[in-house]
Amino acid sequence: MNAPADKNELPKPSNFLRQVIEKDLEHGTYQQRKWGGGPGDAQHHQQGTPDPAKIRTRFPPEPNGYLHVGHAKSICLNFGLARDYGGVCHMRFDDTNPEKEDQEYVDSILDAVKWLGFSWDANGTSHYYHASDYFDFMYRAAEYLITTGNAYVDEQSADEMRHNRGDFGRPGTNSPYRARTPQENLARFREMKDGKLADGAAVLRAKIDMASPNINMRDPAIYRIRRATHHNTGDKWCIYPMYTYAHPIEDALENITHSICTLEFEDQRPFYDWLLDRLAEGGLISQPHPRQYEFARLNLTYVITSKRKLKALVDEKHVTGWDDPRMPTIVGLRRRGYTPESIQLFAERIGVTKSDSWIDYSTLEAALRDDLDPKAARAMAVLDPLKLVITNWGEVMGSDDFLDACSAPVHPHDAARGRREFKFGKEIWIERTDYEEVPPKGYNRLYPGNKVRMKYGHVITCTGATKDADGKVVEVQAELVPDTKSGTPGSDAVKVKGVITWVAAADALTAEVRLYDRLFSVPQPDTSSGKDYHEELNPESLKVVTAFVEPSLKSAQRDEKFQFERHGYFVADLKDHAQDVPVFNRAAGMKDSWGK
Ligand code: ATP
Numbered sequence: 001m002n003a004p005a006d007k008n009e010l011p012k013p014s015n016f017l018r019q020v021i022e023k024d025l026e027h028g029t030y031q032q033r034k035w036g037g038g039p040g041d042a043q044h045h046q047q048g049t050p051d052p053a054k055i056r057t058r059f060p061p062e063p064n065g066y067l068h069v070g071h072a073k074s075i076c077l078n079f080g081l082a083r084d085y086g087g088v089c090h091m092r093f094d095d096t097n098p099e100k101e102d103q104e105y106v107d108s109i110l111d112a113v114k115w116l117g118f119s120w121d122a123n124g125t126s127h128y129y130h131a132s133d134y135f136d137f138m139y140r141a142a143e144y145l146i147t148t149g150n151a152y153v154d155e156q157s158a159d160e161m162r163h164n165r166g167d168f169g170r171p172g173t174n175s176p177y178r179a180r181t182p183q184e185n186l187a188r189f190r191e192m193k194d195g196k197l198a199d200g201a202a203v204l205r206a207k208i209d210m211a212s213p214n215i216n217m218r219d220p221a222i223y224r225i226r227r228a229t230h231h232n233t234g235d236k237w238c239i240y241p242m243y244t245y246a247h248p249i250e251d252a253l254e255n256i257t258h259s260i261c262t263l264e265f266e267d268q269r270p271f272y273d274w275l276l277d278r279l280a281e282g283g284l285i286s287q288p289h290p291r292q293y294e295f296a297r298l299n300l301t302y303v304i305t306s307k308r309k310l311k312a313l314v315d316e317k318h319v320t321g322w323d324d325p326r327m328p329t330i331v332g333l334r335r336r337g338y339t340p341e342s343i344q345l346f347a348e349r350i351g352v353t354k355s356d357s358w359i360d361y362s363t364l365e366a367a368l369r370d371d372l373d374p375k376a377a378r379a380m381a382v383l384d385p386l387k388l389v390i391t392n393w394g395e396v397m398g399s400d401d402f403l404d405a406c407s408a409p410v411h412p413h414d415a416a417r418g419r420r421e422f423k424f425g426k427e428i429w430i431e432r433t434d435y436e437e438v439p440p441k442g443y444n445r446l447y448p449g450n451k452v453r454m455k456y457g458h459v460i461t462c463t464g465a466t467k468d469a470d471g472k473v474v475e476v477q478a479e480l481v482p483d484t485k486s487g488t489p490g491s492d493a494v495k496v497k498g499v500i501t502w503v504a505a506a507d508a509l510t511a512e513v514r515l516y517d518r519l520f521s522v523p524q525p526d527t528s529s530g531k532d533y534h535e536e537l538n539p540e541s542l543k544v545v546t547a548f549v550e551p552s553l554k555s556a557q558r559d560e561k562f563q564f565e566r567h568g569y570f571v572a573d574l575k576d577h578a579q580d581v582p583v584f585n586r587a588a589g590m591k592d593s594w595g596k
């Protein structure tokens with residue numbers, strides 16, 4: 001775990017999953033289980049030792065894209081519950097689809113889980129599994145279902161099957177193939193396996209109840225014919241298990257106790273239990289078998305969380321890649337400046353519920369601010385620079401070239417972290433918005449005749465400004481008020497209302513600053529009727545500026561986070577930042593400013 005120990009020791013807010021687990025632990029539901037050292041059938045586990053894991057959960061992604069913030073919720077939940085209750089969470093690739101597995105996706109998923117601070121190593125074992133390793137067992141279990149009259153080969157056309165399934169108001173109709181004997185079914189299923197039937201010519205179906213009010217229980221398909229090479233098993237199989245059949249078996253072989261999934265699988269739970277009950281009766285899997293629990297998936301405003309649509313944004317070059325800092329992918333969030341701790345904190349705060357809702361993006365940003373505030377070094381930066389000239393500098397200091405040494409704490413609440421040093425001089429960079437020729441009501445910053453404090457520096461009195469031919473202010477002038485330097489005796493004798501941030505022209509570093517904003521300009525993209533999500537992209541999601549930053553940032557390392565005073569949290573870009581060409585990304589503003 002990356003999170004500081006003190007955070008872990010705080011009591012976690014309870015939720016229905018914690019209550020289920022606590023009850024199971026209290027009742028010893030899984031206490032008698034044995035663990036065979038790795039996944040396996042009932043016999044394999046029976047020969048093992050008492051399971052060293054009090055509970056087992058799993059994170060089962062399909063390796064077909066980069067993980068996003070929704071997956072992060074699931075990772076924090078599954079690995080977090082295992083950690084909190086003396087359990088183990090398995091890392092399992094759900095690769096039962098014979099689509100080509102992309103190593104890029106596999107690597108990125110493993111990296112994302114590790115980066116979030118979790119590990120699948122426990123009790124000396126690496127709990128890293130592939131669903132495709134269980135194909136042999138899945139086949140065996142299918143033959144068992146057939147011989148016990150619980151499955152049959154259906155050769156209706158896809159259209160007939162769809163029609164005969166019925167719908168919400170209409171019960172299904174039995175297939176003419178439903179009455180085949182187990183012997184006939186077994187022979188036919190073996191022909192399916194042996195490649196004697198064409199793709200789509202038949203499916204194996206569980207034999208349950210065509211009149212069930214739950215359509216998922218109307219004899220769901222469990223195996224299909226598909227001639228495709230699998231990255232793990234090659235051409236060994238031309239039949240592949242359906243997800244709804246494979247998933248409960250994967251859980252059972254791995255001794256999973258609590259199989260946590262998103263709400264859309266709620267209607268599948270009766271089949272999950274039906275299947276595992278049959279296999280447990282036959283002594284094929286250990287008991288008690290896993291139980292499925294559903295929670296609401298994360299919907300985050302201003303982003304989309306669908307691997308397929310995120311991939312489209314990448315392919316169509318609306319973003320620079322999966323790790324574009326505007327992307328809600330874990331690699332994108334990381335590059336934006338999110339820390340593992342901030343994402344864990346976010347996951348904890350949103351909790352788990354049983355009904356769908358939207359979480360406001362500001363909740364994610366607030367978690368980042370709360371995590372970074374005590375950690376991030378402070379720095380001054382001027383993002384929209386305007387020159388300020390101290391006209392009496394030479395007169396007061398003895399020379400126009402004189403540079404006055406100033407300093408500020410690295411962190412305002414942690415003196416032990418030392419001080420940052422920078423200079424004050426005749427020429428200073430200030431924010432363009434810190435000068436107004438005619439101040440609006442309540443404006444306390446620079447305008448002719450007003451005094452302000454240059455933070456950690458001197459008090460100055462604004463005397464005027466120079467404009468170009470277009471009327472744009474190109475330089476502001478001010479006079480130093482002597483004996484007002486911060487930290488010197490009597491420096492606060494002159495009262496001011498405004499304090500502004502700045503950097504001296506003499507020692508400022510030039511930096512590229514990428515001002516990221518929300519990827520979509522509407523809170524719930526891809527939900528409003530008739531609008532394509534492409535039209536909802538925020539055209540101003542990235543603004544690149546040339547900024548001046550204080551010299552302490554010379555030593556900034558890639559991925560290092562800072563609070564630019566007044567501006568918010570920034571990170572030295574993970575890919576493009578270099579000491580001689582500094583690049584900073586805005587992770588989050590100082591406070592929620594969206595829509596204000
Ligand atoms: P996507 O639709 O983005 O491709 P998925 O559900 O198909 O997502 P999987 O790789 O199958 O992606 O997901 C792995 C795990 O992450 C599953 O257990 C799934 O329930 C969980 N998960 C996916 N999206 C979310 C989400 N938005 N909120 C919470 N959990 C999620």
Ligand code: MG
Nearest residue numbers: 060061062094
């Ligand atoms: Mg999926």
